[in-house]
Amino acid sequence: MTSRDGPLQSWYDIHEALRNELPRLRAMAGEASVDDAEGLQALSDEVVFFADVLMVHSLSEDGVGFPIMRNRGIEVSPELTQDHHRELMLMYDIRRACLELRYHDDGQDVADALARVRRLLEEAEADLLAHIEAEDGDVIPRAAAALSHDDQMDLVIKMVAHTPAWLGPRLLPWMIANISRDHRVQLLKAWRDAMPPALFETRARVIRDGTEAALWNDLVSEVPDLARLT
Ligand SMILES: [Fe+2]
Ligand SMILES: [Fe+2]
Structure with a gap:
C-alpha cells in the first residue's frame, strides 16, 4: 500500500x-x-x-x-x-x-x-x-x-x-472530471467506505449535479451505491 x-x-x-x-x-x-x-x-x-x-x-x-x-x-x-x-x-x-x-x-x-x-x-x-x-x-x-x-x-x-461555500459546488465536480478514471473510482469507493452515509450522499450529489451524464453514468457503473442517490 x-x-x-x-x-x-x-x-x-x-x-x-x-x-x-x-x-x-x-x-x-x-x-x-x-x-x-x-x-x-x-x-x-x-x-x-x-x-x-x-x-x-x-x-x-x-x-x-x-x-x-x-x-x-x-x-x-x-x-x-x-x-x-x-x-x-x-x-x-x-x-x-x-x-x-x-x-x-x-x-x-x-x-x-x-x-x-x-x-x-x-x-x-x-x-x-x-x-x-x-x-x-x-x-x-x-x-x-x-x-x-x-x-x-x-x-x-x-x-x-x-x-468557501461558493466554490465547493463547482470544485468537486471539476476535480472528479480532471483526474484519471481509476483515481476517481478509487476516491468515490474510499469515501463510500469511510464517510457517514449522509455525508457521502451529500458529496456524491454535488458531483452528480455538476458532472456530465456520460461521466456520471460511468462512475455509477463502478460504484453502484451511487445509483441509489435521490
Ligand atoms: Fe498542494
Ligand atoms: Fe502547495
Whole structure:
C-alpha cells in the first residue's frame, strides 16, 4: 500500500486535477483569438476559476495542513510557502491580464493582454509542476508515514473544511472530471467506505449535479451505491 491508497488520496487528487488543468488552459489561451469576444470571456472565466481553486488549495496547506504536520514534528520546508506566494502573484497578474481582455468589447486592442496571459500561464505551469512534484514526492509521503490512519483522515477533513461555500459546488465536480478514471473510482469507493452515509450522499450529489451524464453514468457503473442517490 502506498500513501496514495490511504486517507491522503484526495490530496494527490487535487494535485492531479491542478496539473491537468494548466496544459488545457495553455492550449485554450493559445487558440484564443483577439477577435473572439466569447472565446476570450470563456478563457477568462476558466482562468479565474483555476486561480480561485489554487488560492484555496494553497491556503489549505499553509494555513491548515502544514501547521498540523509541524505540530506533530513533521518537517515542512518554508520554501513551499514561498512557492505559493510566487504562484499566487503569477495568478494575480494572469487575472489582471484576463480583465483587460474584456475591454475587447470597447474596441480596444487586447493582443498584448492575450500575449501576457499565454506567457504567464506557461510560467505558472512550470512553477506549479515542480511545486506539486515536491509535495507529492516528499511532503505527503512523510505525513502518511508519520500519522496514523485516523490522524491522516482528520488532516484531510480539516484541510477541505474551510473551502468557501461558493466554490465547493463547482470544485468537486471539476476535480472528479480532471483526474484519471481509476483515481476517481478509487476516491468515490474510499469515501463510500469511510464517510457517514449522509455525508457521502451529500458529496456524491454535488458531483452528480455538476458532472456530465456520460461521466456520471460511468462512475455509477463502478460504484453502484451511487445509483441509489435521490
Ligand atoms: Fe502547495
Ligand atoms: Fe498542494
